Amino acid sequence: MPTLFDAPGARFPRPSREVASGVVHLPDWLPLGEQAALVGEARGIARSVAGTPLAMTRPQLRSGQMSVHILSLGQHWATNPYRYVTSVDGVPVPPIPASFHDLAARALADAASLSPSLAAWSGKYRAEAALVNYYAPESTMGMHQDANELSEAPVISLSIGDTGIFRLGNTENRNRPWVDVPLLSGDLIIFGGEHRRAFHGVPRIEADTAPEGCGLDRGRINITIRQVAL
Template sequence: MTEPLPGFGGTERLRSRPAPGAVHVPGWLSPQRQRELVTACRGWARGPVPIRHTRLPGGGVMSVQTVCLGWHWQPYAYKRTADDVNGARVAELPGWLADLGRAALVDAYEDAAAGDGYAPDTALVNFYDGQARMGMHQDKDERSGAPVVSLSIGDTCVFRFGNTESRNRPYTDIELASGDLFVFGGPSRFAYHGVTKVRPGTGDPATGLASGRLNITLRVTGLE
């Protein structure tokens, strides 16, 4: 049985399945693994393609800062080179991070075979300060229906997980805290989702992240 964890406002935090194929596992990352990931993210943020605020085609700028591994994402396509930043090829996605993604699927779906054949080839690393948000969207630029593995470190956020038809209700608001795992695949792979709020000061500086939230999402692009 999942051990209850303390939550925001004193509520217990238990494993949940907000929709078919979607699983939230609180506290999945150990404190040590969180520190290791923060250190790795700092290295990736320096380049070869540095972290940046992504500019949207209409001229707007995303409030989150993003750095990519394996493939570079820019609205709304993946490329090997960051033509919208400095033209460089992004850093490779390390094998140990792909291994972590496979382990995440095994634990989330409670199935020893869930990670078989899962070969994520890109990761988007997003940094949220206290004011950053992410509007409701689908992760649909990939040509694969393989699950998305999402890891959270730092400040707690309110993650809105919706349906596959529209940005509107029904949706579920879930608090993702430092160390939490969220996986969505199968019928929920193309569900709309976003971040409506970050709660400043709720993270643990012992992770190496003094403020803000890091979110690492592993994906399979289906590209060659």
């Protein structure tokens, strides 16, 4: 066990665990090389849609403009009203890359032993929409529910770059009780089961914490993979 007297930079142990019923955190899940490959792939797609209606952008919400940039794959998360669409102004949404499908299948298989409600989805999950969120160090995401998917299938969420504080709340409202889980580069969190519709958000990014070699110098990328239809 690390103590106060350990060398600076020594990390506290972070076991894989079920944070709340149906919510599994797998720290250091993806190796740095694979993180960098995913960032490269996402960057390539973002460049390919720049200047189109599907360009990575900060969506305008009822509550104001988001500080997070979002790129939609598979299906586009549209606002006003909130819904998923397969094209915008006749331009089709770029497909979800094979690497993301592979990641989703591996994630569920790895989480299965820690949560029976997640285990139920292993082998039958369909990755239909993936959102690539980019957080500059000042960005935050307010407490919200992921509620535009008809399916109760879990949301698979991978973090790359700077550490983000993931706030997992309750299913009733945006207030306490909540638990804050720091998500480091390479961490995976899967939320489903009883907490599939729990409020959650990202109140803070810890600037300059991205590890060398993750593919991102500044800020944080979060990739969420979702099954939309029943």
